[in-house]
Amino acid sequence: xxxxxxxxxxxxxxxxxxxxxxxxxxxxxxxxxxxxxxxxxxxxxxxxxxxxxxxxxxxxxxxxxxxxxxxxxxxxxxxxxxxxxxxxxxxxxxxxxxxxxxxxxxxxxxxxxxxxxxxxxxxxxxxxxxxxxxxxxxxxxxxxxxxxxxxxxxxxxxxxxxxxxxxxxxxxxxxxxxxxxxxxxxxxxxxxxxxxxxxxxxxxxxxxxxxxxxxxxxxxxxxxxxxxxxxxxxxxxxxxxxxxxxxxxxxxxxxxxxxxxxxxx
Numbered sequence: 001x002x003x004x005x006x007x008x009x010x011x012x013x014x015x016x017x018x019x020x021x022x023x024x025x026x027x028x029x030x031x032x033x034x035x036x037x038x039x040x041x042x043x044x045x046x047x048x049x050x051x052x053x054x055x056x057x058x059x060x061x062x063x064x065x066x067x068x069x070x071x072x073x074x075x076x077x078x079x080x081x082x083x084x085x086x087x088x089x090x091x092x093x094x095x096x097x098x099x100x101x102x103x104x105x106x107x108x109x110x111x112x113x114x115x116x117x118x119x120x121x122x123x124x125x126x127x128x129x130x131x132x133x134x135x136x137x138x139x140x141x142x143x144x145x146x147x148x149x150x151x152x153x154x155x156x157x158x159x160x161x162x163x164x165x166x167x168x169x170x171x172x173x174x175x176x177x178x179x180x181x182x183x184x185x186x187x188x189x190x191x192x193x194x195x196x197x198x199x200x201x202x203x204x205x206x207x208x209x210x211x212x213x214x215x216x217x218x219x220x221x222x223x224x225x226x227x228x229x230x231x232x233x234x235x236x237x238x239x240x241x242x243x244x245x246x247x248x249x250x251x252x253x254x255x256x257x258x259x260x261x262x263x264x265x
Contacts, residue, residue: 001094001261001262002096002097004262004265006097007097007147007258007261010097010254010258010260011255011258011259011262014251014254014255014258017251018183018251023178032161043123052135053068053109056135056138058139060142060162060166061159061162061163061166062159064156064157064162065260067139067142067143067146068146068156068157069143069146069147069178071089071150074147074150075087075153075239077103077104078092078099078151080097081099081102081103082095082099089150089151089154089155090153090155092150092152093153093159093257094153095132095153096123097254097257097258098259100151100152100153100254103149103151103251103253104128104151104152104246104249105250106153107144107147107148107246108144108148108242108243108246108247108250111140111144111147111246112239112241112242112243112246113239114134114140115137115140115238115239115241115242116134116235116236116239117233117235118136118137118140118234119133119137119233119234119236119237119238119239120231120233120234120235121231121234122136122180122230123229123230123231123233123234123235124228124230124231133234133238137238137241138240139240140238140242141169141242142165142169143247144242144245144249145168145169145245145249146164146165148246148249148253149161149164149165149249150251151258152253152254152256152258153257154253154258156182164252165188165249167182167185167186168248168252170182170244171183171248171252172241172244172245172247172248173244184257186252212246243251
């Protein structure tokens with residue numbers, strides 16, 4: 001296991017990453033401007049698809065729905081890496097941080113490839129298949145976050161963890177002002193025992209997740225509306241979005257695990 005000095009060094013790296021998120025502010029603003037115009041000409045069936053996702057996310061928070069994954073395959077990977085028998089998520093809490101990070105990075109690589117293939121396949125038909133890409137990308141995003149959560153010893157079957165994942169979604173697609181607000185909201189997760197008493201009330205902006213996801217398409221997804229050429233842009237955009245989301249998930253879950261270990265010491 002890590003020493004206290006190791007944990008503090010790791011925590012410093014994560015806090016530096018949190019501060020570096022401010023560097024993205026100007027690009028976030030520029031990336032969203034074209035979509036204000038694009039929003040006016042987006043077909044109604046895409047708007048309807050986004051509306052359906054709002055209901056699905058609400059259902060996911062409450063009961064997990066069809067998005068909940070099976071942990072068995074992840075347990076086998078962890079057992080193979082550590083030699084330690086894993087029968088439940090709580091068994092993962094004490095594995096070394098370096099192992100958590102290694103497995104998370106491997107998983108991220110797999111998910112990025114899958115997202116790229118998904119984006120390319122839905123980019124073939126241009127604007128007509130773009131509507132299929134929205135829910136598919138959301139599904140990949142939630143699955144990726146659940147797997148990262150499990151690899152850090154947190155159980156997605158718990159409602160409080162699903163709320164945390166939605167906040168990760170918000171964080172990865174927010175501008176700097178939103179990122180800072182979300183980091184402040186998540187402070188309760190870094191204090192053992194104060195899990196979700198007020199987190200639901202802090203989710204009044206969770207609907208923005210899907211709309212911001214649509215905004216994230218911006219000028220990148222604009223080119224996916226062109227048949228055939230959309231394959232290239234669809235693959236690039238989906239891969240980029242999953243990469244950013246996975247980085248957010250790894251950093252925020254890693255921070256929770258480090259702080260909990262420091263508290264135990």
